[in-house]
Amino acid sequence: MNELLEEVRGCDICENYITPRPVVFANEKSKILIIGQAPGTRVHASGIPWDDASGKQLRKWLDVTNDQFYNVDNFGIIPMGFCYPGKGKTGDLPPRKECAPQWHKLLLNKMPNVELVLLIGMYAQKYYLKDKAEKTLTNTVSNYQKYLPNYFVLPHPSPRNRFWLTKNPWFEKNILPELKNQINKLL
Template structure:
């Protein structure tokens, strides 16, 4: 695992496409029990090098009902985004995660984590990549039907503050799905 993480830290596969240059942000351990697959680091995480070190991460930890200490304990949580580096700014926000990372690195990482119990897929990029044809037409439909993907996957919207409108429009998510997520996570990491 250490060799693989070192190789990832040196990756320059898509450097010509990265506005701020490569800085892969990923964490994993052979004993990781839960993998969190989000989109890609934002500028704050690019600068700190700490995954989910932003407002989205605070919200995600609330949904998971875990402390920072638990969240950053690699024996509990591996953090493997779809794109390991900040993809840059687009017209309406950050660009999509670079498509090179997941096919290049994900399987190798998963092969070194035999104790995995759950993969949390955050947002459409992760859900489309992993669920393929079983993903619904919209993220809302996929999340509403989260039980179809258990026990392997738990699907979530992005916890970004920009998703406040989605959360307000879909109160069932925080009323029904977040408690199920909290229970599942507690069961695995306790």
């Protein structure tokens, strides 16, 4: 696993498009796998996954401490795009498409203890759920039970999603307690 992680961290398949600095956090003991979008500018600079406002919100959703979250025996973190994809008109660009096909299967094959995969955001959900994903992220998340026990689907915890959270109060009322329960059982 360590050799594979070093290979991923040295990846430069996108160097013609972005400045590579792959961020990955996993080991063979990880029980919960987080598959999100791609690092933002702060994570790109620090190299620490979810080291930003989105990460703070995610840890609150999961009801875990920083120590629990960054204990690689608890959580593995594999984004859809391992490097910051750059800035777009309304936020960050989508994750680079080369990363997941190149690395995910190899990493997952080295993680036999994963009991739950958190699919955060539309890119992870479309990639892993394929035609089982609903037409919208909202519908996919509202039907989260359909993907259990393997996957728990979530919206992105970005502060930019405040409008979505306000418009969909059922998420915090109904889904977050179930998420916290699932995480608590595994930890």
